[in-house]
Amino acid sequence: MLREVDVAIIGAGSAGLYALSQVRRETENYVLIDGGELGTTCARVGCMPSKVIIQVADDFHRRTIFDREGIGGADALGLDKAAVMEHVQDLRDTFVDRTLGVTDGLDDTHLIDGYARFVDDHTLEVNDQHYRAKAIVIAAGTKPIVPDAWQSFREDIITTDEFFEIEDLPASVAVIGLGSIGLELGQALSRLGVAVTGIDLLETVAKLQDPVVNKLAVDVIGKEFPLWLGEAAQINKTADGIRVSVGEKQVAVDKVLASLGRRPNLDRLGLENTSLQLDDKAVPVFDPETMQCGSSSIYIAGDVVLDRPLLHEAGHEGRVAGYNAVRQSAVKFRRKTALAITFCDPNVSTVGAQLDALDVSTIAIAEMQFAPVGRALIMGKNRGIIRVYVNKADGLVVGAAMACVKGEHLAHLLAWSIQQGMTVFDLLKMPYYHPVIEEALQGALYAVLPELDVTEETVELEKI
Amino acid sequence: MLREVDVAIIGAGSAGLYALSQVRRETENYVLIDGGELGTTCARVGCMPSKVIIQVADDFHRRTIFDREGIGGADALGLDKAAVMEHVQDLRDTFVDRTLGVTDGLDDTHLIDGYARFVDDHTLEVNDQHYRAKAIVIAAGTKPIVPDAWQSFREDIITTDEFFEIEDLPASVAVIGLGSIGLELGQALSRLGVAVTGIDLLETVAKLQDPVVNKLAVDVIGKEFPLWLGEAAQINKTADGIRVSVGEKQVAVDKVLASLGRRPNLDRLGLENTSLQLDDKAVPVFDPETMQCGSSSIYIAGDVVLDRPLLHEAGHEGRVAGYNAVRQSAVKFRRKTALAITFCDPNVSTVGAQLDALDVSTIAIAEMQFAPVGRALIMGKNRGIIRVYVNKADGLVVGAAMACVKGEHLAHLLAWSIQQGMTVFDLLKMPYYHPVIEEALQGALYAVLPELDVTEETVELEKI
Numbered sequence: 015m016l017r018e019v020d021v022a023i024i025g026a027g028s029a030g031l032y033a034l035s036q037v038r039r040e041t042e043n044y045v046l047i048d049g050g051e052l053g054t055t056c057a058r059v060g061c062m063p064s065k066v067i068i069q070v071a072d073d074f075h076r077r078t079i080f081d082r083e084g085i086g087g088a089d090a091l092g093l094d095k096a097a098v099m100e101h102v103q104d105l106r107d108t109f110v111d112r113t114l115g116v117t118d119g120l121d122d123t124h125l126i127d128g129y130a131r132f133v134d135d136h137t138l139e140v141n142d143q144h145y146r147a148k149a150i151v152i153a154a155g156t157k158p159i160v161p162d163a164w165q166s167f168r169e170d171i172i173t174t175d176e177f178f179e180i181e182d183l184p185a186s187v188a189v190i191g192l193g194s195i196g197l198e199l200g201q202a203l204s205r206l207g208v209a210v211t212g213i214d215l216l217e218t219v220a221k222l223q224d225p226v227v228n229k230l231a232v233d234v235i236g237k238e239f240p241l242w243l244g245e246a247a248q249i250n251k252t253a254d255g256i257r258v259s260v261g262e263k264q265v266a267v268d269k270v271l272a273s274l275g276r277r278p279n280l281d282r283l284g285l286e287n288t289s290l291q292l293d294d295k296a297v298p299v300f301d302p303e304t305m306q307c308g309s310s311s312i313y314i315a316g317d318v319v320l321d322r323p324l325l326h327e328a329g330h331e332g333r334v335a336g337y338n339a340v341r342q343s344a345v346k347f348r349r350k351t352a353l354a355i356t357f358c359d360p361n362v363s364t365v366g367a368q369l370d371a372l373d374v375s376t377i378a379i380a381e382m383q384f385a386p387v388g389r390a391l392i393m394g395k396n397r398g399i400i401r402v403y404v405n406k407a408d409g410l411v412v413g414a415a416m417a418c419v420k421g422e423h424l425a426h427l428l429a430w431s432i433q434q435g436m437t438v439f440d441l442l443k444m445p446y447y448h449p450v451i452e453e454a455l456q457g458a459l460y461a462v463l464p465e466l467d468v469t470e471e472t473v474e475l476e477k478i
Numbered sequence: 479m480l481r482e483v484d485v486a487i488i489g490a491g492s493a494g495l496y497a498l499s500q501v502r503r504e505t506e507n508y509v510l511i512d513g514g515e516l517g518t519t520c521a522r523v524g525c526m527p528s529k530v531i532i533q534v535a536d537d538f539h540r541r542t543i544f545d546r547e548g549i550g551g552a553d554a555l556g557l558d559k560a561a562v563m564e565h566v567q568d569l570r571d572t573f574v575d576r577t578l579g580v581t582d583g584l585d586d587t588h589l590i591d592g593y594a595r596f597v598d599d600h601t602l603e604v605n606d607q608h609y610r611a612k613a614i615v616i617a618a619g620t621k622p623i624v625p626d627a628w629q630s631f632r633e634d635i636i637t638t639d640e641f642f643e644i645e646d647l648p649a650s651v652a653v654i655g656l657g658s659i660g661l662e663l664g665q666a667l668s669r670l671g672v673a674v675t676g677i678d679l680l681e682t683v684a685k686l687q688d689p690v691v692n693k694l695a696v697d698v699i700g701k702e703f704p705l706w707l708g709e710a711a712q713i714n715k716t717a718d719g720i721r722v723s724v725g726e727k728q729v730a731v732d733k734v735l736a737s738l739g740r741r742p743n744l745d746r747l748g749l750e751n752t753s754l755q756l757d758d759k760a761v762p763v764f765d766p767e768t769m770q771c772g773s774s775s776i777y778i779a780g781d782v783v784l785d786r787p788l789l790h791e792a793g794h795e796g797r798v799a800g801y802n803a804v805r806q807s808a809v810k811f812r813r814k815t816a817l818a819i820t821f822c823d824p825n826v827s828t829v830g831a832q833l834d835a836l837d838v839s840t841i842a843i844a845e846m847q848f849a850p851v852g853r854a855l856i857m858g859k860n861r862g863i864i865r866v867y868v869n870k871a872d873g874l875v876v877g878a879a880m881a882c883v884k885g886e887h888l889a890h891l892l893a894w895s896i897q898q899g900m901t902v903f904d905l906l907k908m909p910y911y912h913p914v915i916e917e918a919l920q921g922a923l924y925a926v927l928p929e930l931d932v933t934e935e936t937v938e939l940e941k942i
Contacts, residue, residue, distance in 0.1 A: 070547040083534040084561030090554030097548030325912035346942040350909040423887035444894045445814040448789035478810040
């Protein structure tokens with residue numbers, strides 16, 4: 015049994031669906047193969063439901079400022095944790111339903127329910143059926159990492175794939191792994207009254223490389239719940255739960271939330287039957303500007319590449335892979351300026367180049383602490399920092415890291431500015447309304463002017 | 479008594495202080511003349527304290543979503559209105575103190591306490607002292623309009639200059655004039671439990687010209703408190719308060735909040751002694767790119783010109799006026815892209831060209847309703863709209879109007895994009911994180927593509 019198709023896409027998640035959108039402009043002779051439950055990681059267990067629980071947690075937490083504002087009765091507020099989770103799941107279901115629109119419209123000659131395995135570079139086997147494809151897109155996604163050593167108490171571990179299914183919140187949790195999702199859920203659970211201990215092997219949270227921004231984020235968030243950083247956790251099953259130890263510190267918890275990262279769904283794909291070269295994480299080597307794997311007709315996109323596990327990047331990569339999968343030779347596309355946001359409070363965001371990619375002797379750092387920012391004071395969110403990395407030679411803005419209220423919006427402004435190649439002088443000519451958090455960025459840019467090798471006579475004004 | 483100076487600045491508000499910052503780069507032989515209380519309109523009675531009361535009102539209003547989110551006890555929340563106003567005044571005082579930094583540092587040869595009056599184009603009289611100046615900057619500001627007919631019950635009228643001084647909130651208020659400050663304070667007072675009736679002679683609020691955006695704003699805000707639009711109000715003093723009538727509707731209120739706009743502080747300046755030409759509002763005719771009045775050595779800046787009564791525009795105009803006041807011939811500077819934000823909920827914002835300045839036959843309108851925007855749904859703020867005005871011929875973005883949550887941030891993104899001459903295609907190549915409100919803008923831009931005369935093969939992707 016052999017079926018010939020133009021394109022086979024492995025995985026009907028975000029990247030696969032974006033690839034499909036490009037493929038369908040050129041051909042209807044394709045298959046989209048997915049063996050799991052339909053619906054994207056983003057909508058089911060990622061970006062979307064996490065934002066719902068964060069919203070509830072932030073709304074509940076806001077009561078801590080009520081007394082200062084003249085609002086009484088905050089002590090009477092209480093949580094129905096099961097109702098919170100029901101609300102999260104209701105909205106999650108809405109978002110998942112939306113992602114099913116495309117696959118719902120596909121018949122079973124186009125949408126194949128099963129797991130694909132490479133026979134060779136052009137052939138896949140799914141449910142004993144062979145598909146010979148001119149091009150193949152791997153968009154197989156990822157699954158949460160659970161260390162082998164934890165399997166003996168697997169029932170006490172909650173992964174982020176499982177978290178949004180629980181019906182009530184545990185009384186105490188150790189969150190192990192403080193990347194974006196761990197930090198977001200840890201803070202949200204803490205604000206919802208769960209006794210949270212946050213743990214990471216690294217000294218940093220949310221993948222921050224900037225030590226100044228990291229310090230502020232750790233200081234502020236660490237006041238809400240303990241952050242144990244820089245050492246590995248030991249986990250032991252006890253009679254009535256789990257004991258987590260880090261050095262001399264230890265805590266007894268009901269559950270461990272494992273947010274240690276995700277591993278690519280590549281182990282069952284039979285990549286050994288292809289010509290593809292694999293990197294040290296066993297991911298096929300690919301060109302990020304074409305998403306082509308080597309010189310093969312195989313393209314790859316989305317979280318599975320372990321590079322930028324973000325919805326908008328999965329969209330970009332999926333489009334590029336799909337575009338190239340239906341063309342004779344691969345076209346190069348410019349990557350978007352890097353943009354990553356952790357929706358904790360304060361928001362932690364990074365944009366463009368980070369310190370590991372920069373020669374620090376050639377850059378000046380535009381810094382603004384939030385304490386004097388009027389709007390932040392009004393919001394009661396006056397602990398924050400913006401650091402913008404600027405080429406000393408020409409004032410070009412090349413990157414930024416920040417931990418501050420409304421950082422998600424500042425990050426967009428900066429990402430768009432960097433993608434357009436703007437300098438500090440260009441940015442200072444833009445309008446900044448008053449009073450807005452964007453003025454903090456303006457303050458940072460002013461502060462860096464004396465450190466640059468270049469200057470302008472009328473910094474904020476553009477002569478005609 | 480005649481003193482010769484290089485520059486005399488009339489008014490120590492925001493525009494005057496920005497002008498001074500430019501003047502002092504060139505000369506210390508200046509006078510800054512102000513007869514009123516020091517501190518800017520923005521910090522004392524404008525942008526800043528209004529944001530404080532809005533913040534409290536929004537925080538208190540948020541309880542209306544608590545039940546949906548699983549948060550109980552919202553009914554127990556209550557307001558101490560005097561404590562609210564004390565909080566507003568505390569922060570207001572902080573902001574005013576900050577604006578006094580510059581003037582506190584000036585001795586009485588530089589800072590003149592008194593009201594200036596022109597003797598001729600180069601001469602001012604203040605407290606019987608004459609100042610002969612090579613250049614003069616008028617930055618005299620504005621004061622609230624109170625119609626003559628209302629003088630008989632002046633004690634029942636609160637202007638926005640007086641509002642932030644009151645110690646307790648009245649039980650009922652008619653807000654007359656629904657521009658930015660009227661709409662902001664009206665909604666905030668309503669959310670704080672004051673019985674508010676909003677009234678405007680126009681059918682529009684917040685100076686909106688876009689009828690679709692205006693309709694949504696009026697619909698949503700009008701559900702919180704009555705908006706009586708399109709007819710003039712009749713006001714009568716009664717035994718126990720004020721009766722306000724609009725057509726057949728009438729309401730008895732404790733106070734009237736007059737937010738009818740502001741008039742320029744020009745009537746005592748003796749402009750009749752100068753060569754300046756006045757426009758139909760008795761404001762000197764000036765060049766908005768130089769801030770020069772005719773060919774005189776008199777410059778003008780800030781709210782007094784009645785053009786863009788916004789802090790950041792006062793900053794721009796003050797800098798331009800100050801720069802040119804110390805130079806032989808006036809230099810032209812490009813105006814910033816127009817940007818106006820009313821911080822009501824939903825935010826009402828306008829950016830760039832509005833419908834009155836556009837030939838609607840040449841533009842397409844990129845529209846996005848907020849109902850399907852995921853993040854808006856999560857926030858419980860899913861009534862909103864963005865409308866972006868795009869040149870059909872080339873896809874250039876020329877303006878926008880919106881009423882939506884977080885509109886203040888979208889307005890910055892759009893203003894910066896318009897100032898840089900970006901097209902729809904340029905904007906769609908930028909990163910939009912997920913899930914963020916910025917995606918609503920992305921949705922609007924996609925929706926307009928079929929209406930344009932131009933297209934691109936890879937809209938979101940940029941070939942290298």
